[in-house]
Amino acid sequence: MDFALLIPIVLFVCIAYAIKVTVDAYTRRRIIESRGSEELVSSLLDGDARRRRQGSLHWGCVLLALAVGFGLVELVGANDVTPGVVALLLGATGLGNLAYYVLERRLKQP
Incomplete structure (x- = not known):
């Protein structure tokens, strides 16, 4: 197996995952900062845990x-x-x- 080919693929997957995690965290923060209802915030956190x-x-x-x-x-x-x-x-x-x-x-x- 050519490991020189594997490195860019893994790098791309890591970058895509980092972007996804960042966007998800930013969205959660915006919902919490917008003074969403207590039920909305708790359902969001419960859904993530589930x-x-x-x-x-x-x-x-x-x-x-x-x-x-x-x-x-x-x-x-x-x-x-x-x-x-x-x-x-x-x-x-x-x-x-x-x-x-x-x-x-x-x-x-x-």
Whole structure:
């Protein structure tokens, strides 16, 4: 792999993420400074906390399923990238997303 190509890509992603974080923080600050209602500010902060928790749950499910997929690849003894190996890893990713969906639906129900 050519790491000289990877550096500009990572730099672009980092710059884009920094811009997103800055704009989000600026928007939140403007809402709070505009003397928005107490309910608006609390719902904004609660929504951010809920999104962070759901994001952690989502990535936890996906990464756990991928770890199982990679473990199965190692268990089978596949040394080359074949369509079967790729299918196994894509299937594990899909199962991780489905597991997140099921868990998220169960957490929403009282």
